[in-house]
Amino acid sequence: MEYEHVLVDGFGRHIEDLRISLTDRCNFRCVYCMPEEGMQWLNRDTILTIDEIERLARIAVDLGIREIRLTGGEPTLRPDLPAIVERLAPIPGLKSLSLTTNGFLLDRLAEPLAKAGLTRINVSLDTLNHEKFHQITRRPALDKVLAGLETLERYPSISPIKLNVVGMRHFTEDEVVGFAKLARRKPYVVRFIEFMPLDADGNWERERVLSGDEIKEIVERDFMPLVPVQAEASSTSRRYRFADGVGEIGFINPVSQPFCATCNRIRLTADGQLRTCLFSVDEWDLRTPLRSGATNDEIRAILRNAVAHKELKHQINEGDAFQRASRSMSQIGG
Numbered sequence: 086m087e088y089e090h091v092l093v094d095g096f097g098r099h100i101e102d103l104r105i106s107l108t109d110r111c112n113f114r115c116v117y118c119m120p121e122e123g124m125q126w127l128n129r130d131t132i133l134t135i136d137e138i139e140r141l142a143r144i145a146v147d148l149g150i151r152e153i154r155l156t157g158g159e160p161t162l163r164p165d166l167p168a169i170v171e172r173l174a175p176i177p178g179l180k181s182l183s184l185t186t187n188g189f190l191l192d193r194l195a196e197p198l199a200k201a202g203l204t205r206i207n208v209s210l211d212t213l214n215h216e217k218f219h220q221i222t223r224r225p226a227l228d229k230v231l232a233g234l235e236t237l238e239r240y241p242s243i244s245p246i247k248l249n250v251v252g253m254r255h256f257t258e259d260e261v262v263g264f265a266k267l268a269r270r271k272p273y274v275v276r277f278i279e280f281m282p283l284d285a286d287g288n289w290e291r292e293r294v295l296s297g298d299e300i301k302e303i304v305e306r307d308f309m310p311l312v313p314v315q316a317e318a319s320s321t322s323r324r325y326r327f328a329d330g331v332g333e334i335g336f337i338n339p340v341s342q343p344f345c346a347t348c349n350r351i352r353l354t355a356d357g358q359l360r361t362c363l364f365s366v367d368e369w370d371l372r373t374p375l376r377s378g379a380t381n382d383e384i385r386a387i388l389r390n391a392v393a394h395k396e397l398k399h400q401i402n403e404g405d406a407f408q409r410a411s412r413s414m415s416q417i418g419g
């Protein structure tokens with residue numbers, strides 16, 4: 086079968102970024118993501134194996150995927166995470182392999198991950214205050230995450246270290262200057278992300294979104310002016326450096342300034358379903374064909390067809406037209 090080595094959607098967007106969720110389970114229960122109890126877990130036999138993940142990743146890279154991010158749930162809960170990194174990192178044509186984690190297990194995993202070939206990481210951290218950390222993640226674990234970050238700094242092959250901070254009104258405002266200082270004191274790029282309606286509890290309210298512009302205003306008012314840094318067109322992050330040149334900070338504003346027009350992402354859930362948008366209501370099953378003898382060409386055809394149907398944009402700002410995604414953030418792979 087003839088196929089082009091590019092994934093292009095119906096709106097001409099070139100898809101180059103694949104997020105692979107390794108599990109839907111997590112050792113935290115962040116309030117904006119999961120309920121304290123009562124999450125329905127995926128049946129373990131539906132979770133893709135390391136061999137299945139590698140096969141799909143190779144096919145995707147062959148079709149033009151250039152960046153793969155491993156996520157979850159909490160990807161570090163998978164005992165074979167370093168082995169997965171070791172299998173994916175050397176795929177010819179893959180330019181970047183990264184991991185998004187809550188950092189809880191990084192104190193012991195930083196070394197095996199660096200040895201396995203991981204070069205980029207995002208650690209989620211919403212507060213530098215112990216009580217607030219417990220409140221937002223429902224776990225008293227700030228020290229353990231900070232220890233993980235310290236350990237990570239000993240492995241400069243993993244760089245940059247990005248910190249993801251979900252901006253929530255009445256929670257994040259008094260964290261902003263602390264994170265700005267951290268972005269200067271440490272080799273970290275801090276990125277504030279707007280709260281999206283992807284929480285399993287369905288408690289999202291627009292009023293709780295602290296926008297990137299509001300956070301930027303706090304930085305400039307209470308700390309120091311910011312200077313824009315040129316970013317790639319498909320970058321979701323608006324990047325700034327501090328006026329004195331030390332450190333960088335970024336804003337990911339999917340709610341107040343949607344970047345759907347340049348979105349180049351697709352996502353694979355831990356149970357092998359392809360999603361072409363965070364807010365998709367439909368998925369494309371790859372697990373069944375994978376497990377019933379489909380050829381690589383058949384899998385390629387499913388990927389290309391799915392991408393051809395990628396949604397134009399999310400509808401968070403379109404009132405009643407907005408339909409919640411068919412899964413919540415931890416089940417999709419953020």
Ligand code: SAM
Pocket residue numbers: 111117118156157158159160185186187207208209249251278279280281282283284414415418419
């Ligand atoms: N467990 C890992 C972690 O927390 O980094 C990886 C998965 S988590 C779903 C990926 C990212 O999604 C994290 O940075 C998290 O803060 C973010 N996230 C989760 N729920 C969100 C929501 N409702 N709105 C915006 N970001 C969210």
Ligand code: SF4
Pocket residue numbers: 111112113114115118119157158159187209414415
């Ligand atoms: Fe777990 Fe990450 Fe969701 Fe927090 S944001 S509950 S760490 S999956």
